[in-house]
Amino acid sequence: MRTPSRLRILLAAVVATLATGLLPAASTHATDATNATDRAVEVHTRSGWVRGRHTPEGRQFLGIPYAEPPVGALRWREPRPVRPWPGVRAATDFGDRCVQTASWDPGYEDPTYTEDCLHLNVYAPDGSTRRPVMVWLHGGGLTAGAGADIVPDTFARATGTVVVTVNYRLGAMGFLAAAGLDRQASDGVSGNFGLQDQQLALRWVRADIARFGGDPDRVTVAGESAGGRSVCTQLASPTGRGLFRAGIIESGAYGDCAARTRQSAVASGAAFAARLGCTSEPVVECLRGKPARAILEAQGGFDWGPVAGGAFLPEQPAAAIAAGRSARVPVLNGANQDEGRLFAYGAYDGQGRPLTAEAYPKALVDAFGPEAGARALTAYPLSDYPSPTYAYAAAAGDQLMACPALRLDRRLARSGLPVHAYEFADRTSPPFASIREAGRTFDFGATHVNEVQYLFKHFGLVTPLDPEQRVLARRMVQYWGSFVRGSVPRADGAPAMPDQRVAPGRTLSLRTASVGGITLSPTIHRDHHCTLWDSAAS
Structure with missing residues (x-):
C-alpha cells in the first residue's frame, strides 16, 4: 500500500480469484439497446452522419469513433481526430473495448486484442437542446474496462443531461514510456496516450455535442476508480484547460493521484521491451511489430499510469492542485x-x-x-x-x-x-x-x-x-x-x-x-x- 502499485497488485488478486470460476459471472449483459424500438435517429457530426436509435429513455448513439485507429505506425502515438466517413454510420452497437485481459465481469469473459477501440457512446434525452453534459471515464486500474461498463440512459433522462462514455487505451498500449517514444512525443515525454485519448474525446464533445442536444460550455468530466484518478490527472493537465467546467472523482484519489516520473517510466519501458526481446535499436519499431496478443501477455507486473514531466502533465497532480495550478473548476469528490x-x-x-x-x-x-x-x-x-x-x-x-x-x-x-x-x-x-x-x-x-x-x-x-x-x-x-x-x-x-x-x-x-x-x-x-x-x- 506504500505506492499506488499496491492497488494494481490487489486488483490482480481479485481478478485472478474471480476468473477461476469460484464466483460465476452474471449470465446476461443487457442494455436498453436490446429492447429499443426500431425507430432510428440520425445526427450529422463533423466527421459524418451517425444513425442511433430511440429507446424508452431517449436517444442513444453507440460506438462513434472519435480518433483514428491507433494501429500500425499510430500505435504509441498521440491520438489523431477521426477522418470523415462517407454515408451514414450505424451507431447502434458498442465498439470493441481496448486491448485487455479477460475478467469476471459480464461481457468480458474473453480477452480482447483489438487496437481499433477509440469510440464513445452518447445518451441524450429527447426534447430541448443545450443540456449540461457529463463525460464518464471508466475504471479498471488503467488496464481494463470500457465505456460500455455503464449504461447511463436512465440517469440522463432523470437529470436532463447528456452523458458520454469513453473508451481509451489501456495498459502498455496506453501508458508505455520509452526513450524512442519520447523522441516522437510532441512534449518530449511519452506514456500518456490513454489520458491523451481522453482529452481528444473531450475535444470531440466540445465540437460535436451540441448536435446531440448538449451544451459544450457545460461539460463535467467524471469517473470512478481509475476513471476518477484520470479526472484528478486531467485537472492538473494544462492541455485540458477549457474542455470541462467541473469534475467528479469517485474513489479516484488513491496514491494522491501520483504519476510516474519520466525516469522511472522510461526504465520500466526498457524492461518491458526486453521482456519482448526488443533490446537493440530501433526498439520502438521492434515493439510496433509485435502483435497485440504479445504486448498484452507481456504487460503483467508493470505499473501502467500517467507520466509527469512534459507539457501534458508538467508536475504531480497533488502539487499542481495544492499550488493552485490546476483547472479552476468545482469538484465533487468522495470514496x-x-x-x-x-x-x-x-x-x-x-x-x-x-x-x-x-x-x-x-x-x-x-x-x-x-x-x-x-x-x-x-x-x-x-x-x-x-x-x-x-x-x-x-x-x-x-x-x-x-x-x-x-x-x-x-x-x-x-x-x-x-x-x-x-x-x-x-x-x-x-x-x-x-x-x-x-x-x-x-x-x-x-x-x-x-x-x-x-x-x-x-x-x-x-x-x-x-x-x-x-x-x-x-x-x-x-x-x-x-x-x-x-x-x-x-x-x-x-x-x-x-x-x-x-x-x-x-x-x-x-x-x-x-x-x-x-x-x-x-x-x-x-x-x-x-x-x-x-x-x-x-
Whole structure:
C-alpha cells in the first residue's frame, strides 16, 4: 500500500480469484439497446452522419469513433481526430473495448486484442437542446474496462443531461514510456496516450455535442476508480484547460493521484521491451511489430499510469492542485466506507485462504512498512472486527482510498476551489454484479465500486435494490445531476453536499434511512484513522 502499485497488485488478486470460476459471472449483459424500438435517429457530426436509435429513455448513439485507429505506425502515438466517413454510420452497437485481459465481469469473459477501440457512446434525452453534459471515464486500474461498463440512459433522462462514455487505451498500449517514444512525443515525454485519448474525446464533445442536444460550455468530466484518478490527472493537465467546467472523482484519489516520473517510466519501458526481446535499436519499431496478443501477455507486473514531466502533465497532480495550478473548476469528490473489503477478499478469502490472526501483524507490515504497520496494528485491533480479513480491509481501505480522498478535499479547498465531499456508506448495498454470489458468504459492505450501481446500470444490469436503497439511489442521482447542471449538489429532503471551503471536514454520508439516512458527518477523518495515514504519506 506504500505506492499506488499496491492497488494494481490487489486488483490482480481479485481478478485472478474471480476468473477461476469460484464466483460465476452474471449470465446476461443487457442494455436498453436490446429492447429499443426500431425507430432510428440520425445526427450529422463533423466527421459524418451517425444513425442511433430511440429507446424508452431517449436517444442513444453507440460506438462513434472519435480518433483514428491507433494501429500500425499510430500505435504509441498521440491520438489523431477521426477522418470523415462517407454515408451514414450505424451507431447502434458498442465498439470493441481496448486491448485487455479477460475478467469476471459480464461481457468480458474473453480477452480482447483489438487496437481499433477509440469510440464513445452518447445518451441524450429527447426534447430541448443545450443540456449540461457529463463525460464518464471508466475504471479498471488503467488496464481494463470500457465505456460500455455503464449504461447511463436512465440517469440522463432523470437529470436532463447528456452523458458520454469513453473508451481509451489501456495498459502498455496506453501508458508505455520509452526513450524512442519520447523522441516522437510532441512534449518530449511519452506514456500518456490513454489520458491523451481522453482529452481528444473531450475535444470531440466540445465540437460535436451540441448536435446531440448538449451544451459544450457545460461539460463535467467524471469517473470512478481509475476513471476518477484520470479526472484528478486531467485537472492538473494544462492541455485540458477549457474542455470541462467541473469534475467528479469517485474513489479516484488513491496514491494522491501520483504519476510516474519520466525516469522511472522510461526504465520500466526498457524492461518491458526486453521482456519482448526488443533490446537493440530501433526498439520502438521492434515493439510496433509485435502483435497485440504479445504486448498484452507481456504487460503483467508493470505499473501502467500517467507520466509527469512534459507539457501534458508538467508536475504531480497533488502539487499542481495544492499550488493552485490546476483547472479552476468545482469538484465533487468522495470514496466508499468499506473500500478495502473488495481487495482484501481478493487477496485472502477469495483465494480460499482467509487471513489468520497469527498472520495479521505481518500482513500489515508487508502492506504498509514496519513503522506504519506497527501503528496500524494498534489502530485496527482484531477485537474490533469479525475476522482478520475485515481488520486488514479496514486498514487497507483507509490508507488507499478514504484518507487520500480527504487529503484531496483539503488541497482543493486550500487552493480556493469549490469541493463537495461525500462518503458512500450504505453497508446494506448489494455486491455489484461480478461478486454478487460471493456476497452470500462475505460481507462486502459499502466496498469499492458499489456506489456505481446506484447511479447507472452497471454492466448494463439493473441492480436489485430494496425500497430504501431505491430512495437512496434516487437521491444520489439528484446530487450528481444537480452538480452536473452547475449547482451545489442537492437532493429532495436531504442536506446539501458540503463545500469544504466553508465547512471543512464535514462530509455527506450516504446511507439508507434505517441506518441513519443521509447526514452530514464531522468525524470521517477520525473514523478512518487518517492522522495515522496522513503522517505515513508525508
